Amino acid sequence: MIIERATKLRMARTATGQSAAQVARALGIMPATYRAYERGENRPPIDAAEKIAKLFGKTIGEVFGDDTPEISPPLPAPPPGGRDLPVLGSARGGSDGFDLAAGAAAMSYTDRPANLNGVNGAYAVFVYGASMEPRYYPGEMLHVHPHRPARAGDFVVVQLANGGDDTHGVVKRFVSRSDNALVVEQMNPSKKISYPADDVRAVHLIVGSTS
Numbered sequence: 001m002i003i004e005r006a007t008k009l010r011m012a013r014t015a016t017g018q019s020a021a022q023v024a025r026a027l028g029i030m031p032a033t034y035r036a037y038e039r040g041e042n043r044p045p046i047d048a049a050e051k052i053a054k055l056f057g058k059t060i061g062e063v064f065g066d067d068t069p070e071i072s073p074p075l076p077a078p079p080p081g082g083r084d085l086p087v088l089g090s091a092r093g094g095s096d097g098f099d100l101a102a103g104a105a106a107m108s109y110t111d112r113p114a115n116l117n118g119v120n121g122a123y124a125v126f127v128y129g130a131s132m133e134p135r136y137y138p139g140e141m142l143h144v145h146p147h148r149p150a151r152a153g154d155f156v157v158v159q160l161a162n163g164g165d166d167t168h169g170v171v172k173r174f175v176s177r178s179d180n181a182l183v184v185e186q187m188n189p190s191k192k193i194s195y196p197a198d199d200v201r202a203v204h205l206i207v208g209s210t211s
Contacts, residue, residue, distance in 0.1 A: 010038045012056045012063045027051055029147065036149040040179075043202055045121050045146075085112040087124045087141070089169055096129040096186075097170035100159065113143050115207050121146045125157060125169060131186040132171050136209065142171065143208040150174040150205050158184060159202040160195060167201055174203065 013023055024034040027048060037044050037052075044052065053060045087108045089098035116122040127140045135155065136142065142157070150156045154174045162168040172184035175192060182195045182203065 008065050009052070009063055012052075012058060013038070016056055018055075023052070023055065026055055033147040033149070036147070047120075083109040083111050085110050085116065085122060085124055085143070087126070089125045089128075096131045097168055098125060098128050099162070100167040100169050110141065113208050116143060116145060119145055119147065125171075127171060130188050132173075133188045135173075135187055136171060137211075139211075141210045142206050143210075144204045145207045146202070146204045148205045148207070150203055152176065155206040156184070157202075157204045157206060158182065158195065158200065159204070161199050161201055171206070177203070 013020065020035050020038065021031045024031040027034065029048070037048075049060050049064060053063045056063060087110055089100050110124055112122070123144050123146070124141050125144060127136045127138050127142060130138060132155075144157050152175060156172060156174045158170050158172055160168045160170065172186055172193065175183040175185055177183070178197070180197050182197065182200045183192060184195070185192045
């Protein structure tokens with residue numbers, strides 16, 4: 001569960017006497033990004049998890065417990081020509097959102113915007129469905145930062161467990177998050193939606209879009 005993972009990570013850090021800011025500097029990430037890991041708001045990528053465990057002198061299992069980050073199959077190399085931002089996901093027939101295959105294999109690559117330069121794990125997705133009109137329309141491409149924490153009112157990609165290794169992605173507006181649930185809202189029709197915390201794999205901030 002999210003709270004168990006967050007508690008293990010925080011306890012492992014405090015046992016070393018290091019501050020969250022010190023750990024973030026050692027990892028080469030923003031302190032807010034690391035604190036989001038400790039609060040259970042996002043899961044660190046496997047390379048970051050390995051660095052954290054090494055920094056604390058522990059194994060990944062000791063730090064993250066049963067919710068150890070998984071190693072995803074590597075994405076295919078981007079084609080030559082400068083486009084290196086992977087476009088993830090595929091249409092989910094008859095419903096809102098999109099499917100992310102195991103390992104989130106890239107459908108294609110697109111130009112990386114300046115605000116994602118140097119951001120490990122950044123990606124893009126297409127909007128499927130009309131649930132976020134008039135903010136986002138079907139076919140619009142969204143740029144996603146996987147490490148910046150979301151605040152109330154931010155637009156986000158929510159990755160949800162869909163049975164087995166499958167992941168279902170939806171675009172929503174962030175409302176709040178607790179140990180028990182993630183609350184978001186959609187615009188068309190306007191309503192709030194609550195997802196059980198155990199079903200939420202990640203909440204990633206949308207930082208831009210192209211039509």
